[in-house]
Amino acid sequence: MSNTIIETKDLRFSYTDAEGVAPIVLDGVNLNIEKGSFVAVLGHNGSGKSTMAKHLNAILQPSDGCIWIDGVSTSDEEMLWHIRSKVGMVFQNPDNQIVATTVEEDVAFGLENLGVEYEEMHKRVKEALIAVNMYDLRKRAPHLLSGGQKQRVAIAGILAMEPRCIIFDEPTAMLDPVGRREVMDTIIRLNKEKHITVIMITHHMDEVICASRVVVLNQGKVEMDASPREIFKNVEKLKELGLDAPQSVLLLHALKDAGFDVEANALTPEECAEEILACLKKREVQK
Numbered sequence: 001m002s003n004t005i006i007e008t009k010d011l012r013f014s015y016t017d018a019e020g021v022a023p024i025v026l027d028g029v030n031l032n033i034e035k036g037s038f039v040a041v042l043g044h045n046g047s048g049k050s051t052m053a054k055h056l057n058a059i060l061q062p063s064d065g066c067i068w069i070d071g072v073s074t075s076d077e078e079m080l081w082h083i084r085s086k087v088g089m090v091f092q093n094p095d096n097q098i099v100a101t102t103v104e105e106d107v108a109f110g111l112e113n114l115g116v117e118y119e120e121m122h123k124r125v126k127e128a129l130i131a132v133n134m135y136d137l138r139k140r141a142p143h144l145l146s147g148g149q150k151q152r153v154a155i156a157g158i159l160a161m162e163p164r165c166i167i168f169d170e171p172t173a174m175l176d177p178v179g180r181r182e183v184m185d186t187i188i189r190l191n192k193e194k195h196i197t198v199i200m201i202t203h204h205m206d207e208v209i210c211a212s213r214v215v216v217l218n219q220g221k222v223e224m225d226a227s228p229r230e231i232f233k234n235v236e237k238l239k240e241l242g243l244d245a246p247q248s249v250l251l252l253h254a255l256k257d258a259g260f261d262v263e264a265n266a267l268t269p270e271e272c273a274e275e276i277l278a279c280l281k282k283r284e285v286q287k
């Protein structure tokens, strides 16, 4: 059985405006996404990230090229519902994704539309709410929840459809630090424990560290594609592309440039602290 969940081949796309002008937004994207992987997608504003994401669950169709989800082409109209049940999408603003008057009704909404039987629906809603740690608040009105809680309800609504892959388009952009942590912990758990493939567009470099692979888009092309550690070794290139790096990476690069004997390849604050400690110990010994 293939280990690939999503494959794009020479994916090209333009939005045609009223005058028929169509600048290229995706310019030959070739990607293979492995089942169970956690892929972060980076790129400056307008590089094509959201447009690409919308192709991966058939919201948009390519102008040219092909996309397969678990071997099924997204251009096969009869398979659209099948594709969208395999690949769910969570957007930036939880308020736009919540439709019902209680948490559990909201999570059930998509299933009701699919005509899932009551017993099955009840089971799936319960499991989804437990998975995002929101089961205790199932009777609560969504508008009384915090941003992080609302976003977790939106994730539960997608989870209830039992997808194999979830695309997150800047899921923490509108949240405070507590909400961001809750949502990131949820995403990491879904990937690790339920083996759901995660594709996450983000501007927060510290969230990228959680990924197993980073794809950097620039002007509709894949400009970099490697592990977070490899990507963040190349801070200069990221800067050229209008991107940042995690604070820990920037600090070690600054220390190295200032002549300190550190390796600038730590990612997390803990690794960074260890590297600085090791450097200080070396200096003690040399004294």
Ligand code: ADP
Pocket (backbone or CB within 6 Å): 015, 025, 043, 044, 045, 046, 047, 048, 049, 050, 051, 052
């Ligand atoms: P990103 O997510 O990286 O910020 P987008 O995919 O949103 O990039 O946008 C890529 C380009 O496509 C931008 O130039 C943007 O203005 C344009 N674009 C996005 N959505 C539309 C749309 N619905 N109609 C026309 N142009 C669009």
